[in-house]
Amino acid sequence: MKHALLIYSGGMDSTTMLHEFRQEIALAVNFSYGANHNAQEARCAREQCAALGIELIEIDLAFMGRYFNSALLSGADAIPTGEYDADNMAATVVPFRNGIMLSIAAGLAESRNLDTVMIANHSGDHHIYPDCRPEFISAIQEAISAGSGGKVRLSAPYTSLNKTEIARHGLRLGVDYSRTYSCYKGTDTPCGECATCREREEALREAALSIWGK
């Protein structure tokens, strides 16, 4: 019996989770919040969900683009290039983004009688994004459990994995990563230069090397 809701961007990590837990996921939810790459991600999310026969709901949080302060919401030119590290990427924090998506997901799960909300946060983001860290995940899990009267729980099974481990996982499951999107600039063809593109390429290269030696 399918019992879970996945917060699903259409990027590498949540697409891997969609495939790995496809037998449990009844509903995927994609959020647009005014980021450059939201439209490209949503296109991938639609394709993936259609291929797996999983219902997708798209929710527009346009007010975040209007009122929130982040380089990720300020056009492609504001996106830093270079390494995917804390100093370089701090400007791309969207304040409390995961908290907002998880809270809406919790309410939606309860409304649909689904007992689990899933999110694909991972350890490679801990140093940059506070709302990807284990202490945040643990606290919001308590809040979701208390605030839903025990009806909904949070599952974040990639919290301690890094992006290479997720990619290795996905390649073994047969995930076609060319049908996912990561570039923070949001261009039709990923720029290949922003920190997110570089992080993605490195993870895929290392994962392929460890599986096939190439």
Add this chain to the structure above:
Amino acid sequence: MKHALLIYSGGMDSTTMLHEFRQEIALAVNFSYGANHNAQEARCAREQCAALGIELIEIDLAFMGRYFNSALLSGADAIPTGEYDADNMAATVVPFRNGIMLSIAAGLAESRNLDTVMIANHSGDHHIYPDCRPEFISAIQEAISAGSGGKVRLSAPYTSLNKTEIARHGLRLGVDYSRTYSCYKGTDTPCGECATCREREEALREAALSIWGK
């Protein structure tokens, strides 16, 4: 220096908080989520904020009306009449509503360099709404602190007060409760029969009695 953001419905409780903490509140945020009474509440919120010179942002969460399951989002006829107790009011729970509003408020506060989010939950709602209870407030406070990297804290100073105590507080501050709105049916003239109208009238009557003996 004003440093707080208030989640502000335009009802009795949050209007009392707006007046009590007017020296600290830089920004009030009103949410519409598809409930019958949102438009009437928002009208009061605008009036109150204009009178006090406090900025008000209105955020439309229309997706909740579309996707969430609650009598509060299903038209005036779905609102129960009678006593304001758990059995009667359970259908009016909007799943994880306070979690959603608090998460958005936390992100907005961080974006505006405000260090405190305030909410006017109170003890009279604990038995009905899980996301008004102290254990939820405590957990989401942890989540907001962790997820904002320590930049934002939650303040819920009415958590242990009941509605009569809040009304007593407000009457002493000179709050004009005729400029607030509570009725869950959302009619121009409050119905006077729904449980929320009855709860409001009882609190105001008891508070006035304890202050002025009438």
